[in-house]
Amino acid sequence: MIIRQAYNKLMRFVTSRLTPGSELGLHLTAGVLTLVAAVAVFAEIAEAVGEGDDIARYDEHISQWFYAHAFEPLTTFMFAITHLHGIPAMCVLSVLLGLWFWRKGAPYWLLATAIAVPGGMLLNVLLKHVYQRARPAFDEPFVTLATYSFPSGHTAAATLFYGLLASYVVTTSPRWRTRCAAVIGAVCMVALVALSRVYLGAHFVSDVLAAMAESLAWLAVCITSVSTLRRRRAARKDQ
Numbered sequence: 001m002i003i004r005q006a007y008n009k010l011m012r013f014v015t016s017r018l019t020p021g022s023e024l025g026l027h028l029t030a031g032v033l034t035l036v037a038a039v040a041v042f043a044e045i046a047e048a049v050g051e052g053d054d055i056a057r058y059d060e061h062i063s064q065w066f067y068a069h070a071f072e073p074l075t076t077f078m079f080a081i082t083h084l085h086g087i088p089a090m091c092v093l094s095v096l097l098g099l100w101f102w103r104k105g106a107p108y109w110l111l112a113t114a115i116a117v118p119g120g121m122l123l124n125v126l127l128k129h130v131y132q133r134a135r136p137a138f139d140e141p142f143v144t145l146a147t148y149s150f151p152s153g154h155t156a157a158a159t160l161f162y163g164l165l166a167s168y169v170v171t172t173s174p175r176w177r178t179r180c181a182a183v184i185g186a187v188c189m190v191a192l193v194a195l196s197r198v199y200l201g202a203h204f205v206s207d208v209l210a211a212m213a214e215s216l217a218w219l220a221v222c223i224t225s226v227s228t229l230r231r232r233r234a235a236r237k238d239q
Helices: 002-017 026-051 054-068 075-082 087-103 106-129 153-172 175-201 203-239
Strands: none
Touching: 026 054, 026 203, 054 175, 054 203, 075 175, 087 106, 087 153, 106 153, 106 175, 106 203, 153 175, 153 203, 175 203
């Protein structure tokens, strides 16, 4: 009898966690799972970088390979991509996205934008000072930066921005083709920004991968929190 009661209680808990419309349902479960997975990936990369494991040697080889095989007009294109996703450009894009959410009548997505992008960039700066990893070194570098390398700020900003935009489309669009296109587009843009940073010698591969994981974790926190707030307020109005 006790076992059956415990089983029924567990099933009710699982069912409520997987219910799409529930206040603490599927959105919270997906957010927590994404957060845990992203943090685990970041921790693995950070540990490997800190201990100088094989990933550090692969980082150096890949960086040197890109430097040795750089050519025009690809280099100019990569410079354009990286400049379009620097801090000034991403600030402008984030403001425009926020204004778009405001005009669309989506205040909770506007709140998510205000929290996710600035907060994620601040988190990136803090992590840089925690790990203090030097950038790749070349005789005649394409870019010279005085800041730390791990994790990549450009990649983090791109992941935050395009991830937030894709999340909005996925949760609001009724057409699965539109949802898929949004996800694929976001992945491609983030990958392109990450590639530009490695190609130009500004970051190692592990830097951009860690930035993606870091930003996904922060996005999961922001979007899940704002979604929970929205659902709670909606539930109170229905009472």
